[in-house]
Amino acid sequence: MKRKLLLISVLTLFGILQNVHAQIPKVMSYLGILTDNQGTPKPDGIYAFTFSLYTSETGGVAIWFEDKNLTVKTGLFSTFLGDVSAFGPLVIFDHAYWLGIKVGVDPEMPSRIKLASVAYSFNALRADTALYVKNFALPLTATGSDINPLFSITNTDTIGDNVVGTAISGNSITGYGVMGSSRYAGVYGYASSGNGVYGKGSVGVGVYGYSDGGYGSVKGTSNSGPAMYGYSDYKNGVMGVSTSESGIYGHNWGSNSVGYAGYFWGRVTITGIHLDGGGGIRIDHPLDPANKYLYQSSVSSPDMKNIFDGVITLDKNGEADVALPEYFSALNSDFRYQLTGIGSYAPLYVAQEIIGNTFRIAGGSALQKVSWQITGIRKDAFANKYRIPVEELKQGKEKGHYLNPVEHGLSADLGITPNLPPSDGNFVPTSQTGPVK
Numbered sequence: 001m002k003r004k005l006l007l008i009s010v011l012t013l014f015g016i017l018q019n020v021h022a023q024i025p026k027v028m029s030y031l032g033i034l035t036d037n038q039g040t041p042k043p044d045g046i047y048a049f050t051f052s053l054y055t056s057e058t059g060g061v062a063i064w065f066e067d068k069n070l071t072v073k074t075g076l077f078s079t080f081l082g083d084v085s086a087f088g089p090l091v092i093f094d095h096a097y098w099l100g101i102k103v104g105v106d107p108e109m110p111s112r113i114k115l116a117s118v119a120y121s122f123n124a125l126r127a128d129t130a131l132y133v134k135n136f137a138l139p140l141t142a143t144g145s146d147i148n149p150l151f152s153i154t155n156t157d158t159i160g161d162n163v164v165g166t167a168i169s170g171n172s173i174t175g176y177g178v179m180g181s182s183r184y185a186g187v188y189g190y191a192s193s194g195n196g197v198y199g200k201g202s203v204g205v206g207v208y209g210y211s212d213g214g215y216g217s218v219k220g221t222s223n224s225g226p227a228m229y230g231y232s233d234y235k236n237g238v239m240g241v242s243t244s245e246s247g248i249y250g251h252n253w254g255s256n257s258v259g260y261a262g263y264f265w266g267r268v269t270i271t272g273i274h275l276d277g278g279g280g281i282r283i284d285h286p287l288d289p290a291n292k293y294l295y296q297s298s299v300s301s302p303d304m305k306n307i308f309d310g311v312i313t314l315d316k317n318g319e320a321d322v323a324l325p326e327y328f329s330a331l332n333s334d335f336r337y338q339l340t341g342i343g344s345y346a347p348l349y350v351a352q353e354i355i356g357n358t359f360r361i362a363g364g365s366a367l368q369k370v371s372w373q374i375t376g377i378r379k380d381a382f383a384n385k386y387r388i389p390v391e392e393l394k395q396g397k398e399k400g401h402y403l404n405p406v407e408h409g410l411s412a413d414l415g416i417t418p419n420l421p422p423s424d425g426n427f428v429p430t431s432q433t434g435p436v437k
Contacts, residue, residue: 027082033075034103041075050102051081053091057098057112063090251417273386277403302390304383306332309373311342318346318364322372324357332376342369 030051034042046069052062066085070077081099091097098112180187189197199207230238240248250261278297285292308328314320339348339361348370351362361370394401398416405414 026087027080029078030081031076031078032101034072034077035075042072044071044073046070047072047077048104049077049079050108051079052100052102052108054098054100054112055095057114062100064088273388275388303334304378304388306376306378307373308375309371311369311371312361314361314364314366314368314370316366317362318366318368319351319360319362320364320370321358321360324354324359324374326357328357328376329354331378331380333379334377336375338373340371341365342371344368346370 034047036042048067049070050065050067052065054060054062064085064087066081068079068084070079097115099115100108100112102108178187187197197207228238230236238248240246252259252261279300280295280297282293282295284290285294308324310322312320312322335354337350337359339350341348341364344365346364346368348361348363350359352360354374359374361372364370401414401416402408402410403416406412
């Protein structure tokens with residue numbers, strides 16, 4: 001008498017992927033009822049089963065099969081498919097499969113059973129194409145060449161807030177969210193319109209780079225917008241620290257009349273020594289602010305000199321006491337005086353030098369106005385420790401080179417500059433440039 005197989009359920013125990021390195025059983029749990037044509041359960045006993053997998057509902061050749069003897073009790077039987085014959089490389093659960101069942105010498109059951117979606121969790125081991133990945137936290141180690149990317153993800157989402165999505169996002173409580181190491185670029189970012197690399201730090205540093213040598217730990221190149229951009233609501237937008245050379249170095253490959261090595265819009269604070277080749281100011285011209293600039297040069301001195309001046313009216317005796325700021329004597333030393341009468345000549349002179357931040361003028365006419373100026377050399381703690389040398393010999397590689405070689409009629413190659421990359425900025429090998437696809 002022919003047998004009839006009634007399917008109760010098909011499920012897999014291979015649906016939870018916790019660690020790609022763990023030993024996960026690649027089997028499917030199967031439960032069924034064996035009956036005759038009238039639906040009566042077959043007698044208790046041991047029966048020979050053959051289970052086969054097909055890629056089509058009818059016809060075709062089985063891509064996997066296994067034979068096993070199963071105990072049937074009140075018609076019920078259960079088994080693990082794949083525990084006798086492992087699923088081979090043809091069974092990767094990336095498309096539809098049908099299960100065929102044969103009992104004893106009888107032909108295979110005429111109706112194959114289409115597997116439910118649970119079985120396809122086998123494909124999670126492969127993960128060769130990820131359309132959507134969330135909370136991806138598996139340890140991943142790979143090796144390859146310096147040219148081809150070891151791991152590549154592309155975000156093509158154009159729905160809602162993900163019009164400009166994130167291909168890779170890294171998060172870490174204490175360490176690095178994303179970390180890369182390479183002979184050339186540890187982490188490389190490219191964007192045709194947005195940010196090639198974007199970093200945000202709620203407390204610490206959004207993007208951190210470290211380099212033992214070369215041209216720097218973080219480099220930006222742009223043909224149109226800013227090569228590097230930093231923004232912060234509370235702290236520093238861009239911060240540079242160095243123990244030997246420049247924390248932040250800017251170089252303009254053009255001439256001094258084209259572009260800027262550094263451009264600051266807003267207030268600037270410098271706590272150390274400030275050196276320049278020719279200081280000055282530039283403002284909107286007061287007579288034509290919409291169309292002209294006005295430039296003024298700074299006054300320099302071999303000393304750290306402060307200037308104080310003013311106009312005072314003499315008393316009926318042709319004298320006056322000039323009061324200076326209360327910090328004057330604490331800040332300055334080596335005073336110099338200059339007096340100029342206004343309106344008429346007078347043999348003006350300093351009747352009393354500075355005592356208690358006050359000095360006296362005498363020799364003028366009653367009620368005469370006098371323009372006065374006094375200078376002093378700084379003597380505060382910073383100035384005493386960091387006096388600017390008036391003359392200094394060039395040392396080492398700076399000898400025979402110039403800060404402004406072109407202005408001396410010499411080649412720009414004789415300039416004193418740090419070890420800079422080429423003017424085109426291309427210090428990464430050709431195979432490493434351009435967008436990584």
